[in-house]
Amino acid sequence: MSERVQITVAESAGFCPGVKNAIDKVLELAKSRQRTIYTLGPLIHNKQVIETLKEKNIRAVGSLEEVKDRGAILVIRAHGVPPEEEARIRALGLEVVDATCPLVKHVQKNIQAYAERGYSTIIVGDKDHAEVVGLMGYTEGRGYVVDGPEEVKKLPRLGKANIVAQTTQEGEVFLAAAEAARAVAGELAVSNTICNPTRQRQKETVEFSKDSDLVIVVGGKNSANTARLFQICERLARRAVHIEKEDELGPELFKGARKVFITAGASTPSWMIERVLEKARELAGEAEGHALEKLAFLWKLAVTGSLYTALAAAALTYVCMRLEGSPVSGRFLLMAGLFAFSLHMANRAVEKGTAAPDRARRLLFVRYLRQSRLAALFCGALAVLLSAALGWKVFLAAAFFWAAGMLYPYKLPLGFERFGDFPASKDIVTALGWAFMCAYAPGLWRGGALSNSTHLAVFFAFLLVFTRSVLFGVSNAHSDMIVGKENFYKAAGPRFTYLTLFAIFALLAAVLLMLKDMGWRSGLASALLTGMLYYLGLILFFLFGRIPERINAETLIDTQFLLLAALAWRS
Ligand code: SF4
Structure with missing residues (x-):
């Protein structure tokens, strides 16, 4: 049997604090000001990120003369400028935002x-x-x-x-x-x-390069700090390559390599590093060795393809129907699954830097982005159509939430502000949509009029899905995805986010305890209380920085609903 390849990713890889801060600043401006934003030179030396920023009306110019629009905002990059140039910029009468790294x-x-x-x-x-x-x-x-x-x-x-x-x-x-x-x-x-982030990056690179057969340095070819990192690796490792994207890797590189180390420059987003890691695993044959790894690949396929999310939504619907005291109907589980699949997939299709493994993308969709949009449209429309059989109220509400979720990432015509311009809007829209499909629709179908148990289920579903969405936001920010204040985490900051999540946990646990004491579906309440311990563990895990790579983080978060459903089933 061939020896396994060991692939290590540098802990220090990903955006440095200065780059993160500059990107957050321009994204915030792009959202709040609706004006063209210019940066004097590229904000960071990374083509993929610059392209994403361009789509958000954030443009790099080579000189001040290129800024014709006097109503525009000019951002000084993390690198800073000479004082006389800053004075010249300010004299132009433009609004100037200084993103120079502290x-x-x-x-x-x-x-x-x-x-x-x-x-x-x-x-x-x-x-x-x-x-x-x-x-x-x-x-x-x-x-x-x-x-x-x-x-x-x-x-x-x-x-x-x-x-x-x-x-x-x-x-x-x-x-x-x-x-x-x-x-x-x-x-x-x-x-x-x-700077300290550079020292840590270099220290780790030196330590691992000495002991590696192959070092992969990821980052822009025009990035000075990446080039420097590459020079260190070239000197110390048996073989070193500098790449910008995962498709620059080929199988020949991995011949004879037993220890592979992946590091990256300060302007390389973590999602790009995750993609390089996936590709490296594939080429090194690591992903094809053990049965366990094959299983892991199938797992990733399910998560990337939004199937796991669909399962999570169906599981939550099961829990809500049990809370409502309804006979569990497969139709609702299917509707909720299709609904969640559709919105999750549509969101993935517009986001940049999805960490989908290459093989998964090839297997699931020949052209991942375009075809995933079609799959999202088809499944969402099917969920809405199925809801029509439950009466026009359910149909209209389902159509509304689905349309809101699908249109969320886009600018709307008729002068409406984008939904996404409201802080935490993404988490709220997601929680409302899921709460409707998983709890409200079954309640309407069962009683015609809404009962207290339906209100309780909606409350429960809303808060759990809100938490899910916030944790997704934390994971995305950790992966250096381009996310803004539509995520609660970005809008509120880490401290207030975790305080809120703990408060939600305390509130849900208190309600379940009360129900248990009152003897109202006490078996179910006890089971859900046990499940809430997983919720608590998840928040603590994230709080202490143990946030895994994106696909694993999504798995951990959505598993919460499957666990609750399993416990509810046994109660
Ligand atoms: S490399 Fe260091 S100094 Fe430069 S932007 Fe990043 S944190 Fe700031």
Whole structure:
């Protein structure tokens, strides 16, 4: 039997805090201001992300002259700009938003403070890089850019000098340059300004590269920090490649490789790293070895293809019907399943960077995005049609929630604001739609008029699905997906999000306890209370940062409903 390939992904891979902050800022502006947003140069060095931003009316320009629209907003990138350029931008009368990374600002201040005391500045970095161009502006005309110790030796004799690093500089290069600078400066201040996220990334890369047969560095070909990371890997690993996308990998790369390490630059989104990981597993044969891995692949197929979500919705409907005291009808389970499948699939089709494994995409849909839209339309329409047999009220409400869910990602005509412009709207729309299909529709069908038990089931379903949607948002943000304040997590921030989720848990648990004490379907209430422990565990798991890759996170979240249904069934 062939030896298994071990694939490790760097823990530090994914957007750095500076990039995350800049992207969040422009997305927030794009939502709230309805104006064209320009960034002076690409916001980050990653083609896939830039294309996504373009669709949201966020455009990169090469110079200020290209900004003709005086009503536009201009964003200063995470790299920062020289002070005189900032003054020029502000003089144009445009609205200016500064997204300079605080860690870059720290370097600017350091240079300025020393320059004001008469020091010359030596910057170890790439002279054409935007960050370095910006830093040079703070040197009061006494700045020198060097790419390493050899260039330091060519500098003129300096009196007092301050040596700093571009924030993404390689540690060893900076230290060697600082050593060489002692010979050219009368008095030398050494300011190691490599930022912490870069240090961690480099430390991890050095550790793993030494022990790897193949290192895959993911990131833009025009990204300086990715190129630097690649240089480190090339030096230390047996083989190293720098790719932008997963389709640049081929089977020949993996020949003889037993240990594979995947790392990425600061501007590479985690969803791209997940896709590279999937492809690497496929090419390395890791996914085809064990029966367990085959099972894992089928699992991913079900999650990516929204089948697991459909099952989760059917399971929740079962729980709601039990709460309502209805005889369980397969028709409702099917309707809810089709409804959830349709909306989940439609959402996947418009989002960028879905982490669907390559094989899954090939197997499920020849052209994943286009065909998944068709599947979503067909299943949703079928769910609405099935609801017609339950009376016109149910039909109209089902059609309304389905249309709202399908249209959610798009700008509506007639001057309506997008649904998505309201904070947490995505989570609320999702919870309302599911609560209707899983609890309200069966209640209407059963009683004609709504009973207290239906209200209880709607309340229960709404809060559980709201939690599900919020946790999906947390997982998406963790994967560096382009998400905005339509997600509760992005709108409220981590602290308030987890407080809310704990409050929902406490509320649901208290209601179930009360029902149990009152002797109202006490067996079912006890079973659901037990199931709520999984809910609590899930929130704690996410809170302590153990958020797995996206497909696994979705599995964990939707399993909640299957577990509740299984417990309800046994009660
Ligand atoms: S690499 Fe460091 S300094 Fe540069 S944007 Fe990211 S966190 Fe900020």
